[in-house]
Amino acid sequence: MSAAVNECTSEKLGDYTLVRVRGEVDLSWSQQVRRAILDALGATGKVGVELSQVSYIDSSGIAALVEGFQNARGKGQQFGLIGSSKSVMAVLQLARLDKVFPLFGSIDEARAA
Amino acid sequence: MNASPLATAGAEERRALGFLAELSESLAASLDLRETLDMAVTRIAGFMHAEAASLFLLDTASGVLECRICVGPVDITGLKVAVGQGVVGRCVAENATQIVRDASSDTRVNANVDAETGFATRSILCAPLATARGVIGALEVINRRDGGLFDADDAEILRLVAAPAALAISNAQLAYGLVEQQRIKRELELARKIQKTMLPKRRRGAFPLLGVNVPAHEISGDFYDFFDLADGRIAFVIGDVSGKGLDAAFLMVRVASLLRWTGKRAPAPAAWLAEVNAEMCKTLQDGRFVCAAVGIYDRTARKVTFASAGFPPALLFGAGKFEELLADGPPLGILAEAEYGERSIDLGDRALYLFSDGATDARDAQRHTLGSDGLRNIIVRHAALAPEPRLRALLGDLKRLHLVDDTTLLLLQEPCGKSAHQLLELTFPARASEMRAVRAALRGALDAQELAPELRDRLVLAVDEACTNVIRHAYCGECDQNIHLQLVREHDILVFELRDRAPAVDPTRLTARDLSECKPGGLGIPFINALMDEWKLEPAADGSGNILRMRKRIGMGEHE
Numbered sequence: 001m002s003a004a005v006n007e008c009t010s011e012k013l014g015d016y017t018l019v020r021v022r023g024e025v026d027l028s029w030s031q032q033v034r035r036a037i038l039d040a041l042g043a044t045g046k047v048g049v050e051l052s053q054v055s056y057i058d059s060s061g062i063a064a065l066v067e068g069f070q071n072a073r074g075k076g077q078q079f080g081l082i083g084s085s086k087s088v089m090a091v092l093q094l095a096r097l098d099k100v101f102p103l104f105g106s107i108d109e110a111r112a113a
Numbered sequence: 114m115n116a117s118p119l120a121t122a123g124a125e126e127r128r129a130l131g132f133l134a135e136l137s138e139s140l141a142a143s144l145d146l147r148e149t150l151d152m153a154v155t156r157i158a159g160f161m162h163a164e165a166a167s168l169f170l171l172d173t174a175s176g177v178l179e180c181r182i183c184v185g186p187v188d189i190t191g192l193k194v195a196v197g198q199g200v201v202g203r204c205v206a207e208n209a210t211q212i213v214r215d216a217s218s219d220t221r222v223n224a225n226v227d228a229e230t231g232f233a234t235r236s237i238l239c240a241p242l243a244t245a246r247g248v249i250g251a252l253e254v255i256n257r258r259d260g261g262l263f264d265a266d267d268a269e270i271l272r273l274v275a276a277p278a279a280l281a282i283s284n285a286q287l288a289y290g291l292v293e294q295q296r297i298k299r300e301l302e303l304a305r306k307i308q309k310t311m312l313p314k315r316r317r318g319a320f321p322l323l324g325v326n327v328p329a330h331e332i333s334g335d336f337y338d339f340f341d342l343a344d345g346r347i348a349f350v351i352g353d354v355s356g357k358g359l360d361a362a363f364l365m366v367r368v369a370s371l372l373r374w375t376g377k378r379a380p381a382p383a384a385w386l387a388e389v390n391a392e393m394c395k396t397l398q399d400g401r402f403v404c405a406a407v408g409i410y411d412r413t414a415r416k417v418t419f420a421s422a423g424f425p426p427a428l429l430f431g432a433g434k435f436e437e438l439l440a441d442g443p444p445l446g447i448l449a450e451a452e453y454g455e456r457s458i459d460l461g462d463r464a465l466y467l468f469s470d471g472a473t474d475a476r477d478a479q480r481h482t483l484g485s486d487g488l489r490n491i492i493v494r495h496a497a498l499a500p501e502p503r504l505r506a507l508l509g510d511l512k513r514l515h516l517v518d519d520t521t522l523l524l525l526q527e528p529c530g531k532s533a534h535q536l537l538e539l540t541f542p543a544r545a546s547e548m549r550a551v552r553a554a555l556r557g558a559l560d561a562q563e564l565a566p567e568l569r570d571r572l573v574l575a576v577d578e579a580c581t582n583v584i585r586h587a588y589c590g591e592c593d594q595n596i597h598l599q600l601v602r603e604h605d606i607l608v609f610e611l612r613d614r615a616p617a618v619d620p621t622r623l624t625a626r627d628l629s630e631c632k633p634g635g636l637g638i639p640f641i642n643a644l645m646d647e648w649k650l651e652p653a654a655d656g657s658g659n660i661l662r663m664r665k666r667i668g669m670g671e672h673e
Contacts, residue, residue, distance in 0.1 A: 024552070027581045028545035056552065056570075058577050059636035087570060094571075094643055095636055 008036045015045035016111045018082075022053040025061030034064035041071050041079070048110040052083035057091050069101055078102075082110050129270045132160050137277035146285040147182075150278065154182045154252075157274055161238070161267060163254035168242075169194065169201050170250040170282070178205060178250065185255065187230040199223045204239040204251045210268045213237035238263040240271040242279035249283055251275075301331035304362060308332060311369055313339050319528040321412065322349055323504050326521045327471075327512070334361035335469045335521035336369045340377070347412065348376045351424065351523045352405035353469040355444075360401075368393065368403050368445070382407045382420035383455035386442065390422065394449035402446040406467055408525070410460070415527055417465060420455035425470050426485070430492055431463030432605060433666065438465075462604045464500070464526035466492060471520030475511045483514060497606050497646040497664040500526050536562065536607075537600040543584045543613070544591045548577055551598065558600055562607075564667060572665060575644035576609055578637040579661055587615035587659055607665045609645075614658040620650045 006023035017040040021033055040047045049065065051057075065081065072079030080102035084092065092098040104110035136153055150168060158166035165185025169178040178201055180192040197206040200221045204211045216222045216234040227234050235256050242250040252275045257263060305328065312326055324337040334354035342348055350372045354361045371389050380388065385407050393403065406424035410417045421427065423444030429436040442453035458465070468488065475483040483491075495506040504524050511520060537558035541547040552573050559569040576598070583596055597612040623638060641648055641663065648663040 024549055026545060026548050026552075026577065027584070028548060056573075058574065058581065059640055060581065062636060090567065090570065091574065094574075094640060 008033050010036055010040055013107070013111065017041075017043060017045060017047045018050055018107060019047065020050045020053075024056035025054055025064075026056065026058045027060045030058070030060040030064050033061060034067060037064060037068035038071060041068060041075070041077060044077075046078040046080075046111070046113075047072060048080050048082045048104065048107065050082045050107065051088045052085055054085050054088050057088050059091075059095070062091060062095055062097065065101065066097065078113065080104050080110050080113065082107055125266065125270075129160075129273060132156075133273055133277065136274060146281065150182050150282070151184075153278055155184045157252065157271075157278075158184050158254060160274070161254045161271060162258045163238075164256035164258055165232075166252070166254045168250065168252055168278070169205075170242075171196065171205060171248065178202060181250075187232045189226065189230070192226070194223075200237050200239050201251045201253055204241050204253075205248050208241050208243060208248050210241070210272050211237070211239040212263055212265070212268050213239075214262045235260075236262045238267055238271050240268070240275040242275055242282060244279050244283040246283060249279060249286070252278060298331075301359075304359070305331045305333075308336075308362060308366065311366065312337065321410065321527050322347065322523065322525050323500055324351075324521070324523045325504060325508055327508070327516060327519070329357065329471065329516060329519050332359065332362035333519045333521075334358075334365050335471065335519040336365050337467075337521055337523045338369060338373055339523075340373065342377070342379045342409065344379065345412075346379070347410045348379065348407070349410065349523065349525065350376060350405065350407050351467045351469070351521060352403055353424070353471075353519070353521070354403050355401050357519070364397075364401055364403070368405070372405065372407065376407065379409065381455060382409060382418050383441065383453040386420050386422045386445065386453040387451065390445045390451050390453075391449055393446040397446040402444040404444045404469075408465075410525060412527070415460045417458045417460050417525065418455055419458060419465075420453050422451075422453060425468065425473065428466040428468075428489065428492065429458065429460075429463055430466065430496070431461065433493075433496075435489055435492075460525065460527065462527065464524060467523040467525075469519060469521040471516060471518035472511055472522060474518050475514035475516050475520070477514050483511070497666050500524055500528055535599065535601050537598065539598045540595050541598075542592075543588045543594050543596050545581065545584060548580060551580065552577055555598075555600070559607075562602065562667070568667065571644045572607070572609075575641050575663060576611075578640045579609075579611055579648075579663065582637045583611060583613050583615070583659075583661070587613050587618050589615075605667055607667055609663040609665075611661040611663075612653065612658055617652040617656075618650060618659050623650065 006029055009020045011018050019036050019040050025033055037049060049068065069079050082104045083106065084103060089098065092101070104113065136156065139149060139153065154166050154168050165187065167180050167189060168182040170181050171178050176196045178194045178196060180189050183190045194202045196202050200211050200213055203221055211221065213219045213222055214236060216237060222234060222237065237253065237255050239251050239253040241248045242252060252271065254271060312324065322339045326333060326335055326337060334357055335352065337351040339347055339349040352368055352372065354365045354368065371392060375385055375389050386405070404423040406419065406421040406427060408417050408419040419438060421438065421440040422442050423440050427438040429438060438456070441455060443451050473482065473484055473488055491507055491510045495503045498506055504522060507522060537554060539551060539554055541551055555573050555576055556569060559572060580596060584591055588594055594614050599610040601608045601610070645663040645665050648661065650659055650661045653660050
């Protein structure tokens with residue numbers, strides 16, 4: 001279990017906005033993740049959330065992802081999850097959301113989609 | 114002086130009506146029907162100027178008429194006639210009055226009766242006893258005293274006087290039926306109580322055997338028993354007598370006693386069954402037999418020796434796996450020379466379930482039987498419960514289906530109680546920022562139990578979701594109040610207990626949303642539902658706060 005600090009950053013790759021999340025996403029800071037995702041969707045262009053360094057995610061973290069997905073779909077924006085870790089996939093499956101989100105293996109794959 | 118025919122008829126009719134009124138009254142007022150009918154038939158014979166009169170009643174089951182009351186020179190009480198035969202039989206079959214003007218030449222008349230009795234039958238009149246329920250018998254008068262022949266007027270009069278007699282008999286029969294039913298009901302209730310006293314009393318304290326018996330009707334053909342042996346071991350018995358009803362119940366009482374008295378001497382289970390079987394084969398008749406299983410349990414070694422005589426497969430359940438114990442020989446009472454096998458089982462922490470076929474025969478609303486698989490599912494569903502609430506839950510599930518047969522369950526399992534040990538105890542403020550440390554502590558405690566990482570992470574998630582729900586919904590937001598987390602292991606069950614000091618939460622307001630909808634939020638309870646075997650939220654006994662208990666069985670056969 002990595003003891004990575006919780007961190008959420010956004011970067012622009014051309015017209016693509018990448019939100020990188022690290023650490024354990026739980027109630028204590030899932031609102032920050034939610035804000036970052038909604039802000040990224042505020043601009044035009046595709047949005048991806050990179051989750052390979054997420055060692056834990058709870059239902060409030062999943063809720064932030066679902067809200068982002070619904071927001072993007074409402075505006076016809078592309079939204080996807082990138083490199084979801086095993087822990088994230090387990091919880092997505094539990095919530096039966098693994099077939100709902102577009103899932104990409106890498107950033108390049110997501111940008112090309 | 115000759116009265117006109119019309120006037121004579123009028124006088125005769127008035128006389129008949131007067132008689133009828135009197136007869137009806139005496140029959141209606143009567144409580145002792147037999148005595149009254151005796152009197153009524155005598156009076157009818159007198160009124161009709163007949164030498165003899167008799168009353169036949171129909172046994173609807175056999176279709177046979179029997180003479181119940183008879184007045185006259187020859188007593189034919191008890192004489193039986195089939196419906197349709199002879200004058201009486203035809204009267205009933207046709208529901209019509211029969212007139213025989215010349216008995217010697219009438220083919221309806223059974224000449225044998227006269228031949229046997231020496232009575233000379235000349236003329237017969239027979240009227241049906243008709244009721245709303247149909248014809249229940251017939252009233253017959255024989256030979257006019259004046260030597261004349263019965264005529265149509267006589268037939269009409271007999272038909273009239275038969276009516277109140279029929280009504281009185283019918284009412285009495287109905288009343289008797291009702292009284293009889295009440296009597297049988299009382300006696301069955303008594304039999305049920307006697308049977309119930311034969312079942313062993315529930316033992317206080319941590320006793321490894323629990324049984325329950327639900328008769329399909331008042332009385333049962335099923336039984337179970339357990340008793341202490343001189344060497345400290347415990348003997349147990351379960352049985353199911355073929356058939357239902359009173360005879361099965363009597364046989365059950367006999368076999369239960371026989372099994373107990375034979376078992377008291379602590380024979381090996383195979384010999385125990387063989388001895389009882391031999392005794393039963395000597396005395397059992399009419400194809401009845403008894404399916405039974407017996408066993409002896411050694412608590413210190415946690416070993417069972419067990420043998421089954423045609424009893425439904427016993428189920429041994431532990432660590433998520435079932436083992437089926439099939440019969441070791443035929444049911445008792447069939448083959449005098451039958452031999453039985455027996456087996457020795459290391460019970461350990463496992464549970465041995467014995468159930469009569471009434472359990473697997475339980476039907477759902479579509480009449481589908483539960484079957485062995487259905488029963489296994491129910492056992493798995495309640496596996497996390499302690500033995501006693503588990504047996505109650507099993508029975509509750511069976512009762513929610515329709516029980517068509519006597520149903521008996523016997524559960525052998527060493528109660529856990531003392532073997533529970535605490536793996537983790539933590540008290541922390543109701544703040545989301547605390548959760549990371551709580552999860553780390555929980556992971557450590559679960560890793561020490563050598564859980565698979567996937568299962569460990571799922572349990573951590575469930576506890577985390579439960580804690581954040583306490584913070585958000587019980588405390589209504591972060592605060593300095595505490596949450597107390599305790600993790601206890603009882604054999605292969607993990608019990609997670611969360612206590613808070615928040616105002617009481619109404620458990621009925623907690624509902625899980627459907628996971629098939631895609632929307633943010635509301636996922637906590639569905640997660641807990643999916644990750645734990647069961648959970649329960651209740652107010653703390655002292656009224657301060659809530660207690661959430663979540664259970665998860667972590668057997669080796671764990672399949673996710």
